[in-house]
Amino acid sequence: MKTSHTLASAAVAALMVLAAGCTGGQSASTNGQTDKQDGHTAKANPEPVKLTLQPVGAGYLYEEDFQMMVAEPLKKKYPHITVEYVMPSKGTMIEDLVAAKTVPDILLYGIGNYTQYRDLGILTDITPTLTKMKIDTSRFKPWVLDNIKVDGKLYSLPYAMNTNAIYYNLDLFDKFGVAYPKDGMSWDDIIEVTKRLSRTDNGTAYKGFMYLNSYWVGYQLSLPFTDAAKKKSxxxxxxxxxxxxxxxxxxxxxxxxRGSPVADFYDKRILAMVGAYNLVPTLKQDKYQTLRWDVAGYPSFKEKPNIAPPVDLHQVTISNSTKHPEEAMLVVDLLTSEEVQLISARRTGRASPLANKKIEQELGAEMPLIKGKNVTSFFASQPAPNVVFANEDIAVQKSIDKFYKDYSSGSIDVNVLMQKIEEDANQAISVIKSK
Known part of the structure; x- marks a missing residue:
């Protein structure tokens, strides 16, 4: 999954068992010694520490969500730590801050940004810090951390997931008397349903299904765009x-x-189904409140049932230049704790990377938009393993976009398509390598 994008109720609330290492209050020692609490070593009367935090884009953590998920929990648990939210904009983009040597202490980014941050030289393997501070990572889904490790090193912890699902228009299914899509459908199943929904009625042409972009399905099989060793398509x-x-x-x-998946589904409302990552932030807009929608599990290949495209794991880490690595890691730990993840799931609709099923069930519990929706469908499939993203991948994606229409229109066959993509992408990659 690439640049980020974007992307998943039972009552549990205050009775939830909070994650070890992330929930207790900080106690002060009266004799000047330190004491163990929640797996961390809490210092008595700690000095105030001010940190900075920057998401790679506003959608990774809106400022109002920052207050709810970072600032307010910090006041309760670690009142000596304050965090300033730095919005990326002209003059404060991450490359600007690197040049000015004012890199934020805490960084939020997506899988597609890894190589950019790596090449800027601001990441660090956080494993030693996690070990030193006795931060328990067993709370995460088993596959999550494996999906973001690079050469066995862990540079971040995930705090949200853009899960994949089929979003469908209830009115169109009702209009044409077609059964709603369900979890566990194959691509062959979706193709048959699409045929039944693609029709013209009273002069309006309706479409059955669209995937999000021209290389989205390739993610599902974890197909590489480039050969990492050869730096070629x-x-x-x-x-x-x-x-x-x-x-x-x-x-x-x-x-x-094929038309515009977004415009046809949201605005024109002529598209019955769209296969996509988390669309809830868009559906929250007032102009879409009359759209009757629900979700079903993402379709899969028959030989790989219930395997969806990789998720865009939104990640949080400490920069390698922070002067307060332990305090910054406390913030990371708190953001990924069960306590804060429950808040995030209930109030923002972000799917959690934690293994706690109750948090999954609480997705959108405080959001009228999601009430009554099949939220379990966001988690009906297991994501395919991620392919490590490379800068050269963008060149290949652009080449796919450039030539795919020639193939879908019948102008060229699939072998010529792949040859054209390969030649065009390799030329673009050679330019990247020469810089």
Whole structure:
């Protein structure tokens, strides 16, 4: 999954068992000694510490969410730590801050930003700090940390996931008497439903299904865009050939010709289903409150049932230049604690990377927009393993966008498509390598 984007109720609230290392209040020692609490070593009468935090984009942590998920919990648990929110904008983009040697203490970013942050030289393996501070990472889903490790090193902890699902328009299914999509459907199933929903009625052309972009399905099989060792396109493969052929099957269903997934689903309301990551932040807008929608599990390949595209794991870490690594890590630990993750799930609709099923069930519990929705469908499939993102991947994606329409229109066959993508992308990659 690439740049971020974007992207998942039972009553549990105050009775939830809080994560070890993340929940207790800080006690002061009267004899000047330190004491163990929640797995951390709490200093008596700690000196005030001021830190800075920056998300790679506002959508990773809106300022109002920062207050709810960082500032307010800190006041209760670690009142000696205050954090300033730094919005990325002209003059305060991460590259600007690196140049000015004012890198924030805490960084929030997505999988697609890893190589940028790595190349800026601001990341550090946080494993030694986690070990030193006895921070328990067993609270995360088993596959989550493996998906963000690079060469066995852990540079961050995840605090949110853009889960994948089918969003569907209830009115269109009702209008045409078609059963709602359900969890566990295969791509073949979706293609058959799409055929039934792609039709013209009273002069309006309705479409059945669209995936989000022209390489989205490739994520699902964890297909690489580039050969990391050779720094060349890896698109000319049996796996990508299969993906392109399936995409064409969907896009050439009569009446389902590809348009704009966003405009057709949200605004025109002529698209019955869209396969996407978390659309809740968009659906929160007032103009979409009359759209009757629900969700079902993302479709999968038959040989890999219930495997969805990789999730965009939103990550939080400490910079390697912070002067307060332990205090910064306390903030990271608090943001990823069960206590704060419950707040996040209930109030912001962010899917949690933690293994706690009760947090999954509470997704959107305090959001009228999500009330009554099939929130368990956000977690119906296990994400495919992530492919480590490389800067060169963008060149391949642009080449796919450039030539795919020639293939879907029938102008070229799939072998010529992959050849054109490979040649075009390799030229672009050679320019990147020369810089």
């Amino acid at each position: 890896a698109i000319n493969s049996d796996g990508w050939s299969r993906v392109f052929q399936m995409m064409k099957t969907i896009d050439t269903i009569p009446g389902n010709e």
